Amino acid sequence: MSRSYGQYCGLARALDVVGDRWNLLIVRQLLMAPARYRELLDGLPGVATNLLADRLRDLEAAGVVERRLAEQGNAVEYALTPWGAELREPVEGLIRWSTPLMVRGPGGDHFRAEWLVLPLSALLTGKAAARRSSTVGIGVDGALVQVRTTRSGTEVSPHDGRDLDAVVRADAPVVLGLAARVLALDDVRGSVHIEGDEAAVRTVFDSPPRS
Amino acid sequence: MSRSYGQYCGLARALDVVGDRWNLLIVRQLLMAPARYRELLDGLPGVATNLLADRLRDLEAAGVVERRLAEQGNAVEYALTPWGAELREPVEGLIRWSTPLMVRGPGGDHFRAEWLVLPLSALLTGKAAARRSSTVGIGVDGALVQVRTTRSGTEVSPHDGRDLDAVVRADAPVVLGLAARVLALDDVRGSVHIEGDEAAVRTVFDSPPRS
DNA sequence: CCGCATCCTCATGGATACTG
DNA sequence: CAGTATCCATGAGGATGCGG
Numbered sequence: 001m002s003r004s005y006g007q008y009c010g011l012a013r014a015l016d017v018v019g020d021r022w023n024l025l026i027v028r029q030l031l032m033a034p035a036r037y038r039e040l041l042d043g044l045p046g047v048a049t050n051l052l053a054d055r056l057r058d059l060e061a062a063g064v065v066e067r068r069l070a071e072q073g074n075a076v077e078y079a080l081t082p083w084g085a086e087l088r089e090p091v092e093g094l095i096r097w098s099t100p101l102m103v104r105g106p107g108g109d110h111f112r113a114e115w116l117v118l119p120l121s122a123l124l125t126g127k128a129a130a131r132r133s134s135t136v137g138i139g140v141d142g143a144l145v146q147v148r149t150t151r152s153g154t155e156v157s158p159h160d161g162r163d164l165d166a167v168v169r170a171d172a173p174v175v176l177g178l179a180a181r182v183l184a185l186d187d188v189r190g191s192v193h194i195e196g197d198e199a200a201v202r203t204v205f206d207s208p209p210r211s
Numbered sequence: 212m213s214r215s216y217g218q219y220c221g222l223a224r225a226l227d228v229v230g231d232r233w234n235l236l237i238v239r240q241l242l243m244a245p246a247r248y249r250e251l252l253d254g255l256p257g258v259a260t261n262l263l264a265d266r267l268r269d270l271e272a273a274g275v276v277e278r279r280l281a282e283q284g285n286a287v288e289y290a291l292t293p294w295g296a297e298l299r300e301p302v303e304g305l306i307r308w309s310t311p312l313m314v315r316g317p318g319g320d321h322f323r324a325e326w327l328v329l330p331l332s333a334l335l336t337g338k339a340a341a342r343r344s345s346t347v348g349i350g351v352d353g354a355l356v357q358v359r360t361t362r363s364g365t366e367v368s369p370h371d372g373r374d375l376d377a378v379v380r381a382d383a384p385v386v387l388g389l390a391a392r393v394l395a396l397d398d399v400r401g402s403v404h405i406e407g408d409e410a411a412v413r414t415v416f417d418s419p420p421r422s
Numbered sequence: 423c424c425g426c427a428t429c430c431t432c433a434t435g436g437a438t439a440c441t442g
Numbered sequence: 443c444a445g446t447a448t449c450c451a452t453g454a455g456g457a458t459g460c461g462g
Contacts, residue, residue: 002435010330014305016312045217109218
């Protein structure tokens with residue numbers, strides 16, 4: 001752990017725990033699913049292996065992450081503790097805040113379709129419940145993310161292989177633009193190709209813009 | 212600005228902007244009110260003056276902070292841009308998350324009563340509207356923070372000098388414990404001394420715990 | 423292979439002194 | 443008052459080693 005701010009302030013103490021470089025990105029990965037060391041290394045392009053080991057130790061000592069044995073035999077697996085999982089709220093807040101930085105497109109940055117799971121979830125949070133449930137796949141960069149809409153809310157995850165009501169194909173900025181438009185943050189640029197039941201897509205994305 | 216993560220991911224891009232050491236604490240100070248350079252230096256114990264200058268330049272270039280002339284004559288003043296002010300949501304999220312770190316008390320850390328403004332605001336957010344409006348002062352460490360409750364919500368700020376319906380005196384962990392208890396996060400430890408109209412205090416703090 | 427630990431270099435942070 | 447300039451300590455990043 002890096003030097004503490006030494007301030008009796010909630011924000012300072014939170015940052016003492018998760019403010020170090022890479023920490024919140026590790027949490028991002030684990031918010032999607034528990035993961036092995038190698039998976040974290042792959043999902044965090046640019047991280048040095050010694051830093052990842054250091055940070056995992058810090059986060060474990062702080063009670064954010066727990067190291068445990070994976071279901072399959074003897075492999076080590078990392079997962080968030082209940083308190084660590086509560087970081088979803090501030091993390092999604094930061095993701096919503098970053099929308100203006102994202103609609104500009106990826107530039108030369110690394111990209112993984114799984115990184116759309118949290119943003120879509122964050123941007124669709126609070127969206128008006130759909131009249132009927134549907135599952136729409138979003139094809140981007142060769143991978144498939146699914147958005148499941150029910151009366152009780154919206155749930156975003158990697159495609160689990162089950163049937164989809166429709167598939168939307170677009171690149172990442174367009175997908176985020178679509179979701180942002182639902183919140184009336186920005187307009188959509190680029191094109192989207194829809195396969196299957198277009199009405200199901202509308203169920204997810206075409207609810208009335210908020211505020 | 213420190214090295215970019217180089218990831219096309221909302222969280223990574225947000226942290227490219229505000230993830231560097233001290234950045235979010237500077238935002239914390241400016242969320243309370245615009246401030247002069249010297250006020251920031253005083254409100255951020257431990258920061259080196261060159262770092263503060265660097266960070267203010269970075270945040271200005273990123274569009275989070277703006278440098279402007281203060282009302283009184285020719286002095287320079289720093290304030291959040293509208294986009295920067297939207298960091299209130301994730302910052303308050305981190306403050307809520309840090310409650311378990313705060314109820315343990317200050318230890319040897321620096322403390323300023325003004326740092327209670329954001330936590331109280333964050334913890335009281337969403338609290339049931341009071342039946343009547345009242346303003347309760349919270350005296351802590353010689354300073355006074357006021358909590359104004361109206362039908363439209365709760366507002367926390369440093370005391371503006373106007374009349375108070377009551378004054379609660381307690382140390383910081385007790386104050387935060389009180390606020391946390393409203394959200395049923397934790398129990399209150401320690402003692403509180405109330406001066407004035409005790410019913411007004413109840414208006415603020417004794418609404419039914421949530422969830 | 424996986425799960426780290428070690429080593430080395432260099433950019434960044436921190437403390438202090440100094441200047442317009 | 444509002445920052446620069448300087449110096450040193452520390453942490454990040456990359457390569458590589460190594461036991462299981």
